[in-house]
Amino acid sequence: MTKAQQENPSVHLVVGGDPFLNGQRVKELCAQACAAHPDSEYIEMDAADCDAYAFQEVVGPSLLSQTAVVFLDDLQAADEALTQALVDFCREPAESESSIVIARHDGGNRGRRLLDQMERVGAVIERMPDLKKFDDKIDFVYGQFKAHQRRIQPRAAQRLVDVLGERTPELAAMCSQLCFDFDQDPMTLEIVNRYLTDNPAVSGFAVADRALAGRPAQAVVALRSALEQGNEPVSLIGVLALKLRTLGKEAAIESGSITTAEAKAAYWQLREAKRQLHGWTSSGLAACIEALAHADEVSKTSSGDARYALERAVELIAAKGRTLA
Numbered sequence: 001m002t003k004a005q006q007e008n009p010s011v012h013l014v015v016g017g018d019p020f021l022n023g024q025r026v027k028e029l030c031a032q033a034c035a036a037h038p039d040s041e042y043i044e045m046d047a048a049d050c051d052a053y054a055f056q057e058v059v060g061p062s063l064l065s066q067t068a069v070v071f072l073d074d075l076q077a078a079d080e081a082l083t084q085a086l087v088d089f090c091r092e093p094a095e096s097e098s099s100i101v102i103a104r105h106d107g108g109n110r111g112r113r114l115l116d117q118m119e120r121v122g123a124v125i126e127r128m129p130d131l132k133k134f135d136d137k138i139d140f141v142y143g144q145f146k147a148h149q150r151r152i153q154p155r156a157a158q159r160l161v162d163v164l165g166e167r168t169p170e171l172a173a174m175c176s177q178l179c180f181d182f183d184q185d186p187m188t189l190e191i192v193n194r195y196l197t198d199n200p201a202v203s204g205f206a207v208a209d210r211a212l213a214g215r216p217a218q219a220v221v222a223l224r225s226a227l228e229q230g231n232e233p234v235s236l237i238g239v240l241a242l243k244l245r246t247l248g249k250e251a252a253i254e255s256g257s258i259t260t261a262e263a264k265a266a267y268w269q270l271r272e273a274k275r276q277l278h279g280w281t282s283s284g285l286a287a288c289i290e291a292l293a294h295a296d297e298v299s300k301t302s303s304g305d306a307r308y309a310l311e312r313a314v315e316l317i318a319a320k321g322r323t324l325a
Contacts, residue, residue, distance in 0.1 A: 010098040011090045013075065013118060016107015017128025020168040025128060026071065026104050033069040033100045040067045047074045052081035059089055059099040072103040076111030083114045090121045131168060134266030137161045144175035151186035158268055159192050162205060204239025207314060212243060212276045216318035223314050233299040233306045241292050246273045248285055284321020291316045
């Protein structure tokens with residue numbers, strides 16, 4: 001196998017991972033290829049409805065251009081004939097007048113054989129991260145700020161992940177917007193919270209932070225403010241329950257009941273829980289969880305005053321589960 005065949009820069013496959021990251025990487029590669037070959041024609045194709053003949057036509061010379069930058073989507077849907085055409089194209093030595101093929105594969109099992117074939121004949125394959133782990137999401141936020149030549153405080157990054165970690169496009173957009181709207185470097189938790197006050201999760205974390213810090217009055221004020229803004233009690237209860245579960249996991253780790261790996265929580269969540277755990281007892285934690293469960297039931301069944309039940313639960317959390325007067 002020649003050096004050109006060992007790594008053919010004319011064929012670049014972006015495989016799997018987080019769909020947003022996958023799509024962004026494809027856009028970057030297409031833009032770079034078009035900039036490097038300004039005389040080339042840019043063509044988009046879908047492997048689901050593209051045959052081998054059509055592919056061979058676009059990568060070959062045409063009346064408009066000697067070369068093309070071809071984006072081939074849904075690579076996993078390629079049929080046998082298109083698969084062979086791709087493999088044959090990749091086997092050709094990369095030259096200055098070669099067309100560029102950038103293909104996207106969803107990372108599933110379908111089309112895995114094609115990926116193996118393309119890798120053997122020298123295609124450049126880039127496997128994208130899936131951003132399923134908390135730490136990977138935190139690193140993603142740091143990377144977004146670094147791309148803007150900015151920094152963000154760890155707790156501020158954690159809050160963004162807490163709120164938007166399951167929605168990568170929104171998380172990326174929020175990082176960009178924060179960098180555009182504020183000059184602070186590093187970005188602070190206060191700014192992130194202020195910027196996201198209309199998000200129920202942010203309001204819930206603000207309430208939880210004050211309650212777990214043992215500040216009942218401030219926690220109740222934050223709770224009432226969140227409710228007045230239109231946040232539903234159920235959404236706030238969810239965040240409070242999450243914080244208590246993390247406390248319970250850290251307590252179980254310290255008692256030796258479970259390992260850190262079995263807790264399935266990010267290290268920074270456990271580190272914060274460790275700091276907040278002082279003064280808590282098992283019975284106090286159980287009482288708070290029970291109070292939240294009661295508030296949740298009231299909120300969903302309209303069997304009582306949900307706001308009052310939630311305020312009592314918040315006050316109990318601030319008292320670390322000790323009986324209220």
